[in-house]
Amino acid sequence: MTKSADTHCPYCALQCAMTLTSPADLAPAPQPGPGPVPALEPAPALEVAGRDFPTNRGGLCRKGWTSPTLLNHAGRITEPLLKGPDGVHRPIGWDHALDLAASAVREARARHGADSVGVFGGGGLTNEKAYQLGKFARLALGTSRIDYNGRFCMSSAAAAGMRAFGVDRGLPFPVEALAAASTILMLGSNVAETMPPFVQHLQGARNAGGLIVVDPRRSATAAFTADGGGIHLQPLPGTDLALLLGLSHVVIHEGLADTGYLQERTTGYNAVARSVNAFWPERVQSLTGVPADLIRETARRLAAGAQAGGSYILTGRGVEQHVDGTDTATAAINLSLLLGLPGSARSGYGTLTGQGNGQGGREHGQKADQLPGYRKITDPAARAHVAAVWGVPEALIPGPGLPAVQLLKSLGQPDGVRCLFVHASNIAVAAPDANAVIKGLRSLDFLVVCDFFMSETAAEADLILPVLQWAEEEGTLTNLEGRVLRRRRAISPPAGARSELWIMARLAERLDAPSTYSEDPETVFEELRLASAGGLADYSGIDYAMLDRGEAAYWPYPAGSTGTPRLFRDGFAHPDGKAVMVPVVPRRRRPSAADAGANAAADAKEMTLITGRLLEHYQSGAQTRRVAELLAAQPEATAQIHPAAAEALGITAGSLLSVSNGRGEVVCRAELSTAIRPETVFLPFHFPGSESANRLTEAATDPISGMPEFKFNTVWVRPVAAPDSARILQKTEAS
Numbered sequence: 001m002t003k004s005a006d007t008h009c010p011y012c013a014l015q016c017a018m019t020l021t022s023p024a025d026l027a028p029a030p031q032p033g034p035g036p037v038p039a040l041e042p043a044p045a046l047e048v049a050g051r052d053f054p055t056n057r058g059g060l061c062r063k064g065w066t067s068p069t070l071l072n073h074a075g076r077i078t079e080p081l082l083k084g085p086d087g088v089h090r091p092i093g094w095d096h097a098l099d100l101a102a103s104a105v106r107e108a109r110a111r112h113g114a115d116s117v118g119v120f121g122g123g124g125l126t127n128e129k130a131y132q133l134g135k136f137a138r139l140a141l142g143t144s145r146i147d148y149n150g151r152f153c154m155s156s157a158a159a160a161g162m163r164a165f166g167v168d169r170g171l172p173f174p175v176e177a178l179a180a181a182s183t184i185l186m187l188g189s190n191v192a193e194t195m196p197p198f199v200q201h202l203q204g205a206r207n208a209g210g211l212i213v214v215d216p217r218r219s220a221t222a223a224f225t226a227d228g229g230g231i232h233l234q235p236l237p238g239t240d241l242a243l244l245l246g247l248s249h250v251v252i253h254e255g256l257a258d259t260g261y262l263q264e265r266t267t268g269y270n271a272v273a274r275s276v277n278a279f280w281p282e283r284v285q286s287l288t289g290v291p292a293d294l295i296r297e298t299a300r301r302l303a304a305g306a307q308a309g310g311s312y313i314l315t316g317r318g319v320e321q322h323v324d325g326t327d328t329a330t331a332a333i334n335l336s337l338l339l340g341l342p343g344s345a346r347s348g349y350g351t352l353t354g355q356g357n358g359q360g361g362r363e364h365g366q367k368a369d370q371l372p373g374y375r376k377i378t379d380p381a382a383r384a385h386v387a388a389v390w391g392v393p394e395a396l397i398p399g400p401g402l403p404a405v406q407l408l409k410s411l412g413q414p415d416g417v418r419c420l421f422v423h424a425s426n427i428a429v430a431a432p433d434a435n436a437v438i439k440g441l442r443s444l445d446f447l448v449v450c451d452f453f454m455s456e457t458a459a460e461a462d463l464i465l466p467v468l469q470w471a472e473e474e475g476t477l478t479n480l481e482g483r484v485l486r487r488r489r490a491i492s493p494p495a496g497a498r499s500e501l502w503i504m505a506r507l508a509e510r511l512d513a514p515s516t517y518s519e520d521p522e523t524v525f526e527e528l529r530l531a532s533a534g535g536l537a538d539y540s541g542i543d544y545a546m547l548d549r550g551e552a553a554y555w556p557y558p559a560g561s562t563g564t565p566r567l568f569r570d571g572f573a574h575p576d577g578k579a580v581m582v583p584v585v586p587r588r589r590r591p592s593a594a595d596a597g598a599n600a601a602a603d604a605k606e607m608t609l610i611t612g613r614l615l616e617h618y619q620s621g622a623q624t625r626r627v628a629e630l631l632a633a634q635p636e637a638t639a640q641i642h643p644a645a646a647e648a649l650g651i652t653a654g655s656l657l658s659v660s661n662g663r664g665e666v667v668c669r670a671e672l673s674t675a676i677r678p679e680t681v682f683l684p685f686h687f688p689g690s691e692s693a694n695r696l697t698e699a700a701t702d703p704i705s706g707m708p709e710f711k712f713n714t715v716w717v718r719p720v721a722a723p724d725s726a727r728i729l730q731k732t733e734a735s
Helices: 062-072 094-112 127-140 155-165 175-180 196-207 240-253 259-265 269-275 281-288 292-307 325-338 380-390 404-409 434-442 500-510 521-532 544-548 628-633 643-649 722-734
Strands: 003-008 017-022 047-050 081-083 089-091 117-121 146-148 183-187 211-214 230-233 311-315 348-351 419-423 446-451 463-466 475-478 484-487 605-612 638-641 656-661 664-672 680-684 698-701 713-719
Touching (some): 081 094, 094 446, 094 463, 094 500, 117 404, 155 325, 196 211, 240 269, 240 281, 240 292, 240 325, 325 348, 380 521, 404 434, 404 698, 643 664, 643 713
Parallel strands (some): 117 146, 117 419, 183 211, 183 311, 211 230, 446 463, 605 680, 638 664
Antiparallel strands (some): 017 047, 475 484, 638 680, 656 664
């Protein structure tokens, strides 16, 4: 007898709907308890089918189609593992593992204080796990030191959205609304590879000749503008802010702005108008490399679309993962406000969330400065509300902690984190300046990693706790358009694996923690509803029953309402109901000492490093590199370099090259392509060891959002002779 479960893909925030079918009955999940857990037969193979849903319309990408492969993977961790003095991980029982973790917490707190215990979460956790993790950190561990990998993804866009609109929801409109637009400006996002089913929502604008893609590379998405589909603007890396200011200059000085909208719905226009005076198209051309006539054409096209068929401006990580990422996203918002897009029935501004639960993961307490419901942890009213839900005195809730990069820099330091818990994140590959992060992990007194594979971060752990995969658990996630979705269990987990909810509940017992911690997802969600009530991200009107009926649930969804598919129709989330326009200008970039190049080889050329994703892989690759089909398609990192730059260096297609700076070195094969600018080199960030792009990225951060500088780093590129490659690879692996 076959059984099926309707759920959603475990990867990106598009959260494509799928149906998982098992050839056998779904066995009840084993109930963890003090006694032995009964053994299960190996999980039967699951078949996956795309399900009709507004975001994917039945389609899936290669990652989605192959996602069940990992459920029976031979490398699955199915019992707790403890690292011995010899560096080898060996199985131990759950009681022993939990006792060790609790003991490490107590010892760190006794010796170094509560903030010596840290938690690093992830945007792949369900809403229930993200919510309880924030509560667990602050009450059970007593620490303020919690942040998550969403700080590397959405923080600049979120900060810009909060100061402009008073609220941060990636897309404040349903994604299917894009289909009716005649003009879409997309900056810094390669959706054709990162979330392929999304491309169908761009087809209407492409058919109208109005798809405009800003990218230093002629990416797969940029190529979608060919044959009359639109315009590809190819600026120098790190100049997106100047380009946006140039577009705003044209809108203002050619009388294209929506003056009625600006007067009625915004504040700050005059200051913004003054700030863009110096960015006329010809000057912006000299700064960005984008022709002045294309700048004018883009601005005019956006204005015409807003007046006729609808215009949208969408941003992604390419313009946000910078030390001025918040200002760049702000410039995109200012442009959208000049055109009257946000809150319009046919137009809008949005940012494309990346991780599967990147939206929900940042709303309910994983961030260093937030409490559930997108409340500020420094707000006395917010603290009082959440404390009442948790049943604790408000004083027990710590204040704000450290954003991710600062948290990682503190690892092992005398006044920093000495005992760290990592959930749903592979920071040894994904964090900037990865060599320094690995050094920090190795300097900890105790590292606990919850994972289902031996990721590069798990390999550094003192204790690994095996957790459930997506098809083995129940819960909710919130997709890129702010819609809350149900994740449903399709198969029983391995006998030794546990949900993070169960782990937190058992550790809280051992630590005599205040409040309650449930292992049941629906019970946790019911508490989340109460904790979020009245907040910006209000989920109080959503429950499992309505989601199981297939009802669309867009937050804010206060109890008694019908939710909010389109935000800003009646006003923005500031007290006066108006959006705030903030003037921004480019800041001079000062290369760090590690970028200076004093130790560069004589045969090396200085270039700008761009990092990004590949179609076949996801995030750090900890999952997709274990899928044979995906790994066969992209088995290793390759450096994309322009043929002219390669010829000048004596590099040929497929030959080895070195990309280095003062932080580290990557050695990989060259891919020659005219799709990239001659002064840049592109590396994917999915690979570990000697191919890890984040060995080169700088841990400098945006002063507002805490976003690290992933997209603009100075490197030195040179050819590598075959005899030297083994030496370099060995040296890099040893580090």
